[in-house]
Amino acid sequence: MAQVFSAYLDAGKSDRFLLKLAEHWKDTPVEDIHAESIRRAAKKIYPTANEPTWNRQVIKPTQAAINYASGLGWCPRISVKRFTENPAVKTPATVQWVRAFHRQAVKDNLPHLGALCLFMFATAARIGESCRLTWADVDFTSEQATLHLFKPTPWSRVAHLPSEVLDALERIPSNRKLDEPVFGYAERGSVRCAWNNVTARAGIERLTPHCCRHGFATEMLRSGFDVKTVAEMGGWKDATTVLRTYAHAIKDKTVTEALFDTPVTQRKTKRRIRN
Numbered sequence: 001m002a003q004v005f006s007a008y009l010d011a012g013k014s015d016r017f018l019l020k021l022a023e024h025w026k027d028t029p030v031e032d033i034h035a036e037s038i039r040r041a042a043k044k045i046y047p048t049a050n051e052p053t054w055n056r057q058v059i060k061p062t063q064a065a066i067n068y069a070s071g072l073g074w075c076p077r078i079s080v081k082r083f084t085e086n087p088a089v090k091t092p093a094t095v096q097w098v099r100a101f102h103r104q105a106v107k108d109n110l111p112h113l114g115a116l117c118l119f120m121f122a123t124a125a126r127i128g129e130s131c132r133l134t135w136a137d138v139d140f141t142s143e144q145a146t147l148h149l150f151k152p153t154p155w156s157r158v159a160h161l162p163s164e165v166l167d168a169l170e171r172i173p174s175n176r177k178l179d180e181p182v183f184g185y186a187e188r189g190s191v192r193c194a195w196n197n198v199t200a201r202a203g204i205e206r207l208t209p210h211c212c213r214h215g216f217a218t219e220m221l222r223s224g225f226d227v228k229t230v231a232e233m234g235g236w237k238d239a240t241t242v243l244r245t246y247a248h249a250i251k252d253k254t255v256t257e258a259l260f261d262t263p264v265t266q267r268k269t270k271r272r273i274r275n
Contacts, residue, residue, distance in 0.1 A: 001025035008065040017057040035080040038062050051083035093207050093215035104202035115168035116183045120212035123159035124234030127188040127209045136178035157235050221249040
């Protein structure tokens with residue numbers, strides 16, 4: 001399998017998730033790897049994860065690498081049954097929650113943490129992307145930031161920075177060396193404790209940093225933006241993922257009023273008059 005992954009990468013394929021897979025399979029002969037052994041490997045590599053993670057980070061990339069090798073004539077193609085996914089409704093951060101968090105972080109002399117929260121909500125950045133953000137990635141003039149899913153890889157995107165986020169970034173005490181992390185955190189684990197403390201002191205619901213990404217998608221969809229635009233702006237590779245995960249955000253039982261071209265507010269007014 002080591003040769004399979006090497007050839008896969010040499011062909012310019014994505015290296016996302018491959019490090020742990022290579023460590024797991026090592027020099028296992030590819031002919032000894034079967035569909036069920038891949039499913040078992042998913043649970044072994046990520047024992048505390050759930051079905052979507054097992055599918056995305058083990059089954060999909062392992063199958064892709066083996067089938068690429070099949071195209072080279074090294075082995076037969078393989079098909080692996082995915083784990084059944086039952087995504088739960090995500091709890092999204094709201095703009096009110098984010099602002100309350102930011103205010104408390106500033107009171108606690110943690111302006112960088114407050115800015116981190118605003119930044120993730122406004123850009124749909126993952127916590128790992130945010131921790132990797134350096135001052136070289138921030139352009140105050142163009143009001144943009146370049147996000148890197150994994151450095152160094154071509155997996156990057158440019159996100160717009162609203163004025164509220166720019167103000168928060170400008171208030172972070174820093175000499176702004178180009179290679180310095182903007183938010184001062186080395187990785188996601190170092191954020192957790194301070195994040196939970198600020199949440200508790202602010203007296204708001206305990207949400208994780210990832211809920212800011214959920215909030216981005218939810219608010220964008222509720223504001224009427226189409227799924228494809230939300231996926232592109234938020235860094236989702238597949239619009240169907242956004243639709244499947246956040247469909248609840250665009251459910252509105254009053255949409256059938258459009259059939260009769262009667263605004264909801266006008267209908268409610270007429271109903272009050274009749275009563």
